[in-house]
Amino acid sequence: MKKWLSLAVVSMLVVGILAACGTKDEKTSGDGKKVLTMGTSADYKPFEYVDTKNGEDPIGFDIDLANAIAKKLGYKVEVQDMDFGGLIPAIQADQVDFVMAGMTPTEKRKKNVDFTDVYYTAKDVIITPKNSGIKSVDDLKGKTIGVQASSIQEDKAKELNKTTKFKIENRNRIPDIIQEIKSDRFDAAIIEDTVAKGYLDKEKDLTGIVISDDKEDEAGSAIAFPKDSKLTKDFNRVLNEMKENGELDKLIVKWFGGDQ
Incomplete structure (x- = not known):
């Protein structure tokens, strides 16, 4: 009986450890708000980049937009800079909560992550x-x-x-x-x-x-989330509200000079 109980306890501990290993620790800010980790590749000015004259933290259009959406939803954002090719793997490995990096929602990427609506288009x-x-x-x-x-x-x-x-x-x-x-x-x-x-x-x-393109659809940027994340719907709702009330346009004018 003791041997059976011991095995049962060990099994429960192993399961608990494995479960913990696959989950990103939740962070909270000093004011109690949950902190979301945003993955990006800060070499893509004006979307995200580092201006060393003014500090080491990434700045840019995507950073401002992420902070604006998160604030409306009651979150704070912590930015994690990495190579572009590692962003989707970081989502899949539960290392980041979402990605904003001027990323286009291609069919190939949609097999691994979910996307919001496109928030910016380019050529x-x-x-x-x-x-x-x-x-x-x-x-x-x-x-x-x-x-x-x-x-x-x-x-x-x-x-x-x-x-x-x-x-x-x-x-x-x-x-x-x-x-x-x-x-x-x-x-x-x-x-x-x-x-x-x-x-x-x-x-x-x-x-x-x-580059002239015969296709009507231009390359657009969207926010990427883990498959079936609740955040996708929440971010998308606020994103579309910002499109309708003009807040998104103000950010575009700020970072792209209003020519878009």
């Missing part, structure tokens, strides 16, 4: 040196093109490569891709237009060409 741009002679997608033939790993632009490059053959190289961070162009290791890169604008404004020796 893709080819960035290349001004003297490269590249004026269109056709001119990429035989060139080496940089893209961010696991991004929608990597998918776009693979799609274009079916008809215009070129070499695709990926890097984890956008600044690394720009440096590869400036070091003549990449002939060009494919980057989202709002992000590309920041580099084109700063790097006067680079130029950008918008």
Whole structure:
């Protein structure tokens, strides 16, 4: 009887330990509000980036939007910076509560996570040196093109490569891709237009060409959550309220200059 009880107690302890290992610890702020961990890749200005002159914490459009939504729902946000390719695995491993990183809700990603409605749309741009002679997608033939790993632009490059053959190289961070162009290791890169604008404004020796797309749907950004998370519905509701009352537009004007 004692042996049976001992085994039963051990089994219960093991189950409890395993269950605890698979659950992210809940955090609360000093005022008692639950803290949600947001995963992002802070190399995507103006969506999320680090301005070292003003601190080490990521700032940007996505950060402001996440904080605004969370505040309305009674939460606080803690931002965790990581490589873009590790964001969905971080959701699946229960390391973050949600992801905002200018992420497009592709069908492939929807198999692993749930998304809110799209909150921002954009187009893709080819960035290349001004003297490269590249004026269109056709001119990429035989060139080496940089893209961010696991991004929608990597998918776009693979799609274009079916008809215009070129070499695709990926890097984890956008600044690394720009440096590869400036070091003549990449002939060009494919980057989202709002992000590309920041580099084109700063790097006067680079130029950008918008990629024309026959598809009506543009690449859009949405918030990613674990499958069947209650937060998806809650965030989506507040997001759509902010679209209707103009709060989202104000953030777009703040971070993108009102040209969108």
